[in-house]
Amino acid sequence: MEVQALTPTVGVRITDFKASEATPADVERLKSLIAEHCVIHLPGQFLDAGGLEDFAGRFGEHWLGSFLKPIDGHRHAIPIKNNGKALAISERWHADSTYDQCPPYLSFLTAIDLPPLGGDTMWCNQYLVYEYLPEGVKRLINRIRAVHYNRGQVKVRTGASRDDLPGFAHPLVIRHPVSGRPVFYLSAHAEHLEGIGREESALLLDWLRRYNGQPAFSYRHRWSAGDAIIWDNRCTTHYAVHDYGDYPRYLNRVTVAGPQPEAYFDID
Structure with a gap:
């Protein structure tokens, strides 16, 4: 196993x-x-859906959300495919x-x-x-939760816009469950702050989102046949660029369960 940095700040290729x-x-x-580098690129793997499920299962229990439908004949692998730019909910x-x-x-x-291309x-x-x-921003957000909703995924899966979906609140600063380090935990799914109207x-949320995706802290992956990528959802955000029009783009994804995100600072 040979390990090489992808950028000075995020990711390794193995x-x-x-x-x-x-x-x-x-x-x-x-x-x-x-846990240390956030993202791992494994070139030349050529894993099918079953092989990906097998490999991911060695890292922990498989996870499949209630709104996700697996590939026919599989229990945990889901398809990631081109639904058109208007429905590209991962382009954020x-x-x-x-x-x-x-x-x-x-x-x-x-x-x-x-x-x-x-x-x-x-x-x-x-x-x-x-x-x-x-430092002033850290003091402001250290004990705040943001409430996250699943409107985008439901819209893609059902075609319906839903205003009645429940949300779930997570701290804006969490403790990584392996490294113990503080993480800025703000996803596009967050719609408002807990106890505060939209x-x-x-x-504040729009202002904070300017910090996500800073080029100095980011890695942009150009996909090649056979590639596999593993990333840690607790210490990364990601963005799928939809710049390929109507060309097919098909990937398989499998996820592994983890604990509920824990606040780094005492909130209650």
Whole structure:
């Protein structure tokens, strides 16, 4: 297993490694690397949906949200495909399914069918976003929760706009469950601050979102056939760029469960 940095601030590429032959020791090392570097690129894996489920299952219990439908014949792998730019709900900085009480911990994504150009995915290191926030901003947000909703996913899956969906509140600053470090935890699914109306919350949330996706803390991945990517939803946000028009873009995703995000600072 050879490890090379993708950027100075986020991500590593691992070569001389076959996911299908991963040992328990390999998995433990990968867990440590993910907690530290946030994103892992594994080129040349060519995993099908079953192989991806198998590999992800070595890291923990599979997770499938209530609104997600797996690929036919599989229990945990879901398709990520081109639904057109108007329905490209991943074209914003987000972590997966933060509208759940216990969002997935790790996400695994493999390239199956790619457009000739475009379709990159970007990841941002949320450890560093928090570290570089102005001290006054940190004091302001350290004990605040944001409420997350699943309107985008429901719209794509059902075609209906829903105003009656329940939300779930998560701290804006969480403690990473492996590294113990503080993380700026703001996903596009967050719609307002706990106990504060949408209109009053909008100015602060819009201002805070300027810190997500800072180029100095981000990695942009150009997909190649056979690629597999693992990322940690607790210390990253990601953004899928829809710049490929009507070309097919098909990937498989499997997620692994984790604990409910824990506040880094005492809120109650």
